Amino acid sequence: MVLKNQVEWALHCCSMLAGLPQGKYLAAKDLAxxxxxxxxxxxxxxxxxxAAGLVxxxxxxxxxxxxxxxxxxxxxxxxVEAVEGRRVTFACTEIRMNSxxxxxxxxxxxxxxxxxxxxxxxxxxxxxxxxLTVESMLAGAQLPKExxxxxxxxxxxxxx
Amino acid sequence: MVLKNQVEWALHCCSMLAGLPQGKYLAAKDLAxxxxxxxxxxxxxxxxxxAAGLVxxxxxxxxxxxxxxxxxxxxxxxxVEAVEGRRVTFACTEIRMNSxxxxxxxxxxxxxxxxxxxxxxxxxxxxxxxxLTVESMLAGAQLPKExxxxxxxxxxxxxx
DNA sequence: GAATTAATACTCGGATATACACTGTCCGAGTTCATCGGG
DNA sequence: CCCGATGAACTCGGACAGTGTATATCCGAGTATTAATTC
Numbered sequence: 001m002v003l004k005n006q007v008e009w010a011l012h013c014c015s016m017l018a019g020l021p022q023g024k025y026l027a028a029k030d031l032a033x034x035x036x037x038x039x040x041x042x043x044x045x046x047x048x049x050x051a052a053g054l055v056x057x058x059x060x061x062x063x064x065x066x067x068x069x070x071x072x073x074x075x076x077x078x079x080v081e082a083v084e085g086r087r088v089t090f091a092c093t094e095i096r097m098n099s100x101x102x103x104x105x106x107x108x109x110x111x112x113x114x115x116x117x118x119x120x121x122x123x124x125x126x127x128x129x130x131x132l133t134v135e136s137m138l139a140g141a142q143l144p145k146e147x148x149x150x151x152x153x154x155x156x157x158x159x160x
Numbered sequence: 161m162v163l164k165n166q167v168e169w170a171l172h173c174c175s176m177l178a179g180l181p182q183g184k185y186l187a188a189k190d191l192a193x194x195x196x197x198x199x200x201x202x203x204x205x206x207x208x209x210x211a212a213g214l215v216x217x218x219x220x221x222x223x224x225x226x227x228x229x230x231x232x233x234x235x236x237x238x239x240v241e242a243v244e245g246r247r248v249t250f251a252c253t254e255i256r257m258n259s260x261x262x263x264x265x266x267x268x269x270x271x272x273x274x275x276x277x278x279x280x281x282x283x284x285x286x287x288x289x290x291x292l293t294v295e296s297m298l299a300g301a302q303l304p305k306e307x308x309x310x311x312x313x314x315x316x317x318x319x320x
Numbered sequence: 321g322a323a324t325t326a327a328t329a330c331t332c333g334g335a336t337a338t339a340c341a342c343t344g345t346c347c348g349a350g351t352t353c354a355t356c357g358g359g
Numbered sequence: 360c361c362c363g364a365t366g367a368a369c370t371c372g373g374a375c376a377g378t379g380t381a382t383a384t385c386c387g388a389g390t391a392t393t394a395a396t397t398c
Contacts, residue, residue, distance in 0.1 A: 001161055001162065001163050001164075001244055001245075001247075001249055002161065002247055002248075002249055002250070002251050003161050003249055003250050003251065003278075004161070004341095004342065004343085005251070005253060005342085005343080006342090006343090007250070008250070008251070008252060008253060008255065008274070008275075009255065011274045011278075012255060012256075012274060015274065027368095027369070027370090028369085028370075029369085033260075034258075034259055034260065034261075035255045035258055035259065036255060036258025036259075037255065037258070038343085038344060038345080040344070040345060040346080041343065041344050041345080043370080043371080044343095044344095046370095047370085047371070047372080050370095050371090057369095057370060057371085058351090058352080058369090058370080059350075059351040059352055059353095059368095059369060059370050059371080060351055060352025060353050060367095060368070060369055060370080061352065061353045061354070061367070061368040061369060062352075062353065062368090062369085063351085063352070063353090063368080063369045063370060064369080064370090065370095076277060076278075076281070084161050085161075087161075087162055088162075089161055089162055089163055089249075089285075090162070090163050090167070090168070091162050091163065091165070091168070092168060093165060093168060095168065095169065095172060095195045095196060095197065096172075098194075098195055098196025098197070099194055099195070099196075099307075099311070100193075100194065100314060101194075101307055101310035101311040101314050102307060103304050103306050103307045103310075112301065113297055113300030113301045113302075114168070114171045114172060114175065114297060115168075116300070117236060117289075117292050117297065117300070118163075118171075118236075120288060121236070121285050121288040121289050122285070124284045124285055124287070124288040125249075125281050125282070125284055125285035127284070128280060128281040128284040129277075129281050132277050137273055137274060137277065140273030140276070140277070141272065141273045142273075144263050146263050147259075147261055147262060147263045150261035150263075151259070151261040154260065154261050164380095164381065164382085165381085165382080166381090166382090187329095187330075187331090188330090188331075189330085198382085198383060198384080200383070200384060200385080201382065201383050201384080203331080203332080204382095204383095206331095207331085207332070207333080210331095210332090217330095217331060217332085218330090218331080218390090218391080219329095219330060219331050219332080219389075219390040219391055219392095220328095220329070220330055220331080220390060220391030220392050220393095221328070221329040221330060221391070221392045221393070222329090222330085222391075222392065223329080223330045223331055223390085223391075223392090224330085224331090225331095
């Protein structure tokens with residue numbers, strides 16, 4: 001039960017896109033190079049972000065990605081769900097129904113207390129992720145000024 | 161990012177073992193039959209519960225499993241971690257270190273703000289699971305009396 | 321009838337097989353921009 | 360100098376391979392109970 005690597009990549013990419021000058025795009029190739037991850041596989045994650053409406057892309061030589069919403073409007077949960085999917089972390093297979101002692105043939109429609117507990121825990125996890133945004137992500141990052149400036153220069157060379 | 165089926169099985173099995181008369185054992189074979197799951201694979205889950213000290217077993221013809229602690233002392237988290245493992249749901253691969261703009265060659269030792277956020281969310285999930293016990297599981301189960309009695313009879317026939 | 325031995329039933333652990341998801345790569349189609357050539 | 364044609368760079372989507380995990384099964388070793396045997 002571990003999230004895919006793409007989730008980590010997507011979060012870091014959103015952090016990077018948040019630092020772009022207004023309206024500019026950064027290519028997937030550059031995002032991949034900067035983070036040292038395979039370009040084409042990172043592309044899959046970016047495509048999912050795009051499908052979820054968190055990021056927008058442009059084709060062509062000056063193409064690339066940029067955030068589609070203000071940084072305060074994109075939550076961690078948005079990004080995680082876009083990449084990882086929306087399936088609940090607990091899959092109830094209703095083994096109650098296999099019991100030789102069950103009374104009816106059909107379920108009650110309500111989840112059993114075990115499934116409900118797991119769903120609640122899942123919701124606690126999602127709720128925490130929902131409370132964090134890309135904005136808070138930037139606020140929490142405490143990098144040395146030297147590195148921030150170097151990154152800014154690196155990005156500016158590749159902006160389209 | 162979905163928990164294994166064994167987690168669901170293990171939770172239901174603990175619920176069942178909690179209803180046993182004091183000191184009695186119920187065989188894995190019976191637990192598997194009752195829940196309609198493969199006996200040998202369920203055995204793996206029970207072995208993990210046993211290794212975690214949540215359940216104890218006896219060999220031989222009268223062998224089987226029973227809870228090793230009072231129902232109030234076994235949490236959902238205990239069971240989930242016993243079966244699923246203790247790995248955190250977010251695996252940080254430190255892609256910060258791949259950046260061409262990083263200042264030092266070695267990490268700071270502290271997780272970045274993104275990893276920290278994911279760890280906090282993971283802890284929120286675990287914290288919720290930690291607050292629930294087998295005792296609360298039984299209290300929350302609202303089965304028809306008819307089924308409870310039928311199950312009790314079914315179990316008594318197989319007790320050793 | 322009591323003690324010892326053999327048989328049985330069960331747990332436990334290891335080895336193995338299969339299905340599926342994750343990871344990663346490759347290629348073609350379509351789109352946009354830059355460049356080049358003709359008027 | 361302007362306009363259209365050509366080429367280049369990029370995104371997007373699908374197809375495919377390798378790896379690891381989840382799922383499931385099988386078998387042998389060890390142990391406790393039960394049955395059988397012996398005295």
